[in-house]
Amino acid sequence: MAGRPPEEGPDTAALRHADSLVLIHTGDGKGKTSAAMGMAVRAIARGWRVLVVQFIKSGAWRAGEHAVLGGLGAEWYVGGDGFSWDSEDLDRSAERAVDAWNRVREAIRAGEHELVVLDEITYAINWGWIDGEEVARTIGERPAHVSIVATGRDAPAHLLAVADTVTEMTNVKHAFDAGIAAKRGIDF
Ligand code: ATP
Ligand code: MG
Numbered sequence: 001m002a003g004r005p006p007e008e009g010p011d012t013a014a015l016r017h018a019d020s021l022v023l024i025h026t027g028d029g030k031g032k033t034s035a036a037m038g039m040a041v042r043a044i045a046r047g048w049r050v051l052v053v054q055f056i057k058s059g060a061w062r063a064g065e066h067a068v069l070g071g072l073g074a075e076w077y078v079g080g081d082g083f084s085w086d087s088e089d090l091d092r093s094a095e096r097a098v099d100a101w102n103r104v105r106e107a108i109r110a111g112e113h114e115l116v117v118l119d120e121i122t123y124a125i126n127w128g129w130i131d132g133e134e135v136a137r138t139i140g141e142r143p144a145h146v147s148i149v150a151t152g153r154d155a156p157a158h159l160l161a162v163a164d165t166v167t168e169m170t171n172v173k174h175a176f177d178a179g180i181a182a183k184r185g186i187d188f
Pocket of ligand 2: 120151
């Protein structure tokens with residue numbers, strides 16, 4: 001079907017301005033973390049203070065984004081110590097996720113950053129490591145200038161409830177399903 005470019009834009013005069021926004025990237029398709037990292041780049045470009053917290057992945061796995069965004073001034077907490085299924089010690093992963101949450105909760109309350117990325121936080125909630133209601137409450141009560149982006153599959157309902165924008169990445173096709181391993185430069 002041939003389309004036509006729209007002749008009228010949306011009526012932006014009636015729109016309100018928000019001091020900050022809460023975004024969630026969820027779903028089974030690729031792109032949740034990389035879209036959050038793209039937002040971090042935008043935020044840094046505007047002079048925002050950025051904090052990235054990784055709840056699951058190891059530092060080595062995410063060295064690409066960490067090195068570049070860290071070099072641009074983003075602060076970084078690595079809570080996770082690897083995928084859960086290759087973690088030697090799940091209790092240790094849980095402890096590190098709790099520790100990361102305690103630190104980021106205080107950073108959010110203190111209003112030290114204009115953007116906080118909570119990468120893979122949904123797993124830490126869904127596996128019972130951290131309390132999702134407390135996460136939702138902390139986000140809901142954040143200082144007005146602090147925007148939040150949270151990523152991970154199966155975002156729980158109380159998190160969705162405090163979000164302004166929720167995107168579900170759909171897995172239409174994934175190279176992994178054709179037996180292709182995660183690729184440096186594309187996946188990490
Ligand atoms: P990315 O970090 O590439 O934006 P993501 O955050 O959406 O991906 P995660 O569920 O966090 O995806 O998975 C992390 C790793 O698994 C990445 O290397 C990613 O490319 C890969 N991946 C993402 N979606 C799928 C999928 N549907 N099947 C297999 N591997 C996937
Ligand atoms: Mg991810």
